[in-house]
Amino acid sequence: MPRRAYRTAPNSRHSSSRICWERRWCRPTTGPEPRPTSPCQHDGQSIGTAQTAARGHVMRLTRYFLPVLKENPAEAQIVSHRYMLRAGMIKQQAAGIYSWLPLGFRVLRRIEEIVHQEQMRAGHIPILMPTIQPADLWQESGRYNAYGPEMLRIRDRHDRDMLFGPTNEEMITDIFRAHVESYKSLPMTLYHIQWKFRDEVRPRFGVMRGREFLMKDGYNFDVDKEAALHAYNRHMVSYLRTYERMGLTAIPMRADSGPIGGDDTHEFLVLASTGESEVFFDSAVTELKLGNRAVDYDNREEVAAVCREFTTLYARTDETHDAALFDAIPEARRKVARGIEVGQIFYFGTKYSDPMGAVVVNEKGERVPVHMGSHGIGVSRLLGAIIEASHDDKGIIWPEGVTPFPVGIVNLKQGDSAADAACEGLYAALAEQGLEALYDDREERAGAKFATMDLIGLPWRITVGPRGLEKGVVELTSRRTGESEEMSPAAAVDRVARVYRAHA
RNA sequence: CGGGGCGUAGCGCAGUCUGGUAGCGCGACGGUUUUGGGUACCGUAGGUCGCGAGUUCGAAUCCCGCCGCCCCGACCA
16 A cells, blocks of 8 residues: 555644544545545545535435444443443444444544544654564563463464564564664654454453554654653653543543553543542642643653643552642542543663664764653543543533534424425535534434434534424534524534634 | 353343243334324334253253353453
């Protein structure tokens, strides 16, 4: 597959004043082109969504594949798992292994896209390593025997030992040592978003703890510890921005190093009652926001200052909890809760570069092992975490940043020529704004359509019916607040477009 | 890996104890009706009862073996 320029960098043409809701399809993907019959037109000035509509690719529910369930599947215990099954986002194929159906796939791709954008904004370089790895590399690092039955070991037809990768430190180190010789090539951070496999004894909670999972993992290579710690800080800031764009408050917490080992590590936790970790924190930490502030990722002091801002207040998991420090927090701000881990960053120095011979020549002409760290974001797990953090008793409430469709159109009287025409008009007008709506054109009663929209959680709904059209109005409803407002179709389009401009 | 539970139609379940030609609700499909928060009625389709081997005239049901899935704990992104 030829390498195309990556088109979704934050400052590319896609970030013009118009919103290209389909730009998620515009980049090289990790698999086959999702829609090979309609090649992406979005690689330049021509924002393609309106053309998509003109080509007849209207997202009509009657032509889509959205197998929603009215009842809760028995196997799902937690709310995110239940809603992902009920909203037709995933289908379980084996314990901890899922197929991604269209709605779930769209969100997965959207989350992936945000991760890519923020990584590249920080200057990190995307690559793609394989899912299957030779065992040799792991024997070299000494982890082949150290890793337990969690690692899925495979033997190929030539009786060679292979494995389905649970992580990629060895492989990235191998790539690095093959091609990089000098400190002049540094700093360098390579990352990829790829499927991993860990043969958990007991997978559960749907995609929150599957065996197969999609993860972004990145690895920095630096000439000394100071430079590597800047890479660590840079990752922390990029992660803060990544999670905020997904509508999450993810708190960096000092953590144990765990099996990857190393000196410094923080986990990012999303607060949710179903979280696997107990967390202790100063409630003021949840008020911190990175927002849209400009951070120069090459400026060590500026990046470090942001990290200090976000890590000075007390916030720790039970592994590193210090009761004395915790008790020093004013009582009103002392919080104990549960959290879902959605990412982790490590600095581990020369742990892999030393045994595997990843060395560069420094300014003094000495051969020194590079200082490394690794940095992960649980991409598939994030869907579960976002739903845990954003739902009500009717269904999911997607944050605008990750929603599968920006807006839904509900036609209350299918077959009524005025209502049908108004819906088509709204769809086209939204497409003009780069917004791909989901149009519920089923022959269903209002209640059924509303219930489906509430379940799948699109943040905005435009309701069109003969009664309103007589007065020249449609209804715009916020999923989050439940508030509805009547306005002209043009005003509704304008309002929704303005909301999404902030998330472009 | 210890402990517990469950596999019967797409989903949720009854039937198993006490063996006798497989049921209910939802969903799907076709109609009638209805139409601003899962409308009502009529009809239709859909199941090797997880798999294998036994006992029996006869097994979803009893016996043996296996597989899968879920929950609690330990473990983990």
